[in-house]
Amino acid sequence: xxxxxxxxxxxxxxxxxxxxxxxxxxxxxxxxxxxxxxxxxxxxxxxxxxxxxxxxxxxxxxxxxxxxxxxxxxxxxxxxxxxxxxxxxxxxxxxxxxxxxxxxxxxxxxxxxxxxxxxxxxxxxxxxxxxxxxxxxxxxxxxxxxxxxxxxxxxxxxxxxxxxxxxxxxxxxxxxxxxxxxxxxxxxxxxxxx
Amino acid sequence: xxxxxxxxxxxxxxxxxxxxxxxxxxxxxxxxxxxxxxxxxxxxxxxxxxxxxxxxxxxxxxxxxxxxxxxxxxxxxxxxxxxxxxxxxxxxxxxxxxxxxxxxxxxxxxxxxxxxxxxxxxxxxxxxxxxxxxxxxxxxxxxxxxxxxxxxx
Numbered sequence: 001x002x003x004x005x006x007x008x009x010x011x012x013x014x015x016x017x018x019x020x021x022x023x024x025x026x027x028x029x030x031x032x033x034x035x036x037x038x039x040x041x042x043x044x045x046x047x048x049x050x051x052x053x054x055x056x057x058x059x060x061x062x063x064x065x066x067x068x069x070x071x072x073x074x075x076x077x078x079x080x081x082x083x084x085x086x087x088x089x090x091x092x093x094x095x096x097x098x099x100x101x102x103x104x105x106x107x108x109x110x111x112x113x114x115x116x117x118x119x120x121x122x123x124x125x126x127x128x129x130x131x132x133x134x135x136x137x138x139x140x141x142x143x144x145x146x147x148x149x150x151x152x153x154x155x156x157x158x159x160x161x162x163x164x165x166x167x168x169x170x171x172x173x174x175x176x177x178x179x180x181x182x183x184x185x186x187x188x189x190x191x192x193x194x
Numbered sequence: 195x196x197x198x199x200x201x202x203x204x205x206x207x208x209x210x211x212x213x214x215x216x217x218x219x220x221x222x223x224x225x226x227x228x229x230x231x232x233x234x235x236x237x238x239x240x241x242x243x244x245x246x247x248x249x250x251x252x253x254x255x256x257x258x259x260x261x262x263x264x265x266x267x268x269x270x271x272x273x274x275x276x277x278x279x280x281x282x283x284x285x286x287x288x289x290x291x292x293x294x295x296x297x298x299x300x301x302x303x304x305x306x307x308x309x310x311x312x313x314x315x316x317x318x319x320x321x322x323x324x325x326x327x328x329x330x331x332x333x334x335x336x337x338x339x340x341x342x343x344x345x346x347x
Contacts (some may be wrong), residue, residue, distance in 0.1 A: 013231050017235055
């Protein structure tokens with residue numbers, strides 16, 4: 001049996017859930033020049049950014065398992081995140097002012113990501129330097145995989161980490177996206193050699 | 195492993211709304227719908243078993259419908275809403291006398307009949323919705339139908 005439901009009924013349910021503190025994970029999608037992003041936040045802050053090439057259903061299932069199964073779409077809760085990202089993509093914002101929830105990373109990886117979070121707009125660092133800042137200069141490969149596992153890309157700017165010598169390295173959203181972000185920030189000119 | 199609650203909402207909201215419209219009418223259904231999903235969301239993380247989410251939700255919806263009737267001093271069910279919901283499903287238009295007779299059944303029998311013929315649920319899900327064994331659900335349905343036949347003969 002299919003009954004149509006007034007969207008206002010769902011909106012009201014969502015508002016009441018938020019009021020009761022039941023939105024453990026609120027999520028929304030946002031447009032970007034690269035395609036749709038998935039944004040998820042908890043009461044602590046932004047916990048996950050899904051890039052356009054990542055499977056939203058998988059990310060949401062992962063959040064349900066690792067944070068809380070109370071995962072609900074609630075676009076209004078993510079207005080500020082969306083606003084800052086829009087400005088960033090327009091080149092009008094060089095510093096995100098968003099509370100972050102780091103719970104999806106731990107240990108050495110989290111230390112690497114925290115170090116990445118401090119790389120200023122328009123600058124780059126090497127994987128080796130990130131390894132050193134996280135307390136183990138020799139763990140370059142582990143630092144690289146910490147970048148690859150970054151749950152909050154864009155806002156925690158793992159695209160600013162390059163190989164020693166300047167090669168792009170890797171990126172969860174694909175190398176063309178990394179290249180474009182670095183161009184946006186004025187680090188790279190259009191299409192340098194490999 | 196529990197799926198994100200949004201999935202539960204997306205997949206089962208139409209069934210829950212259908213049942214509630216049948217049970218309490220269109221106006222009451224909006225409120226019961228929210229109460230149902232709020233109660234479900236509250237309890238969700240502690241739900242051990244994700245295999246019968248639909249039955250679990252319909253059980254909650256059924257209880258909310260009962261609460262609604264209690265709070266409203268058991269106003270008669272607006273029968274026209276049942277007819278409309280059934281039409282959406284392509285069923286022949288139920289006649290007024292039949293649904294009045296359904297409304298007059300004892301609660302368990304009425305629920306079993308409404309869930310089976312109003313919402314097209316199989317016995318196992320009716321049992322889950324009513325919180326009883328499939329045999330008991332079948333018996334309630336059987337008793338309800340027997341009574342209806344007698345009433346309408």
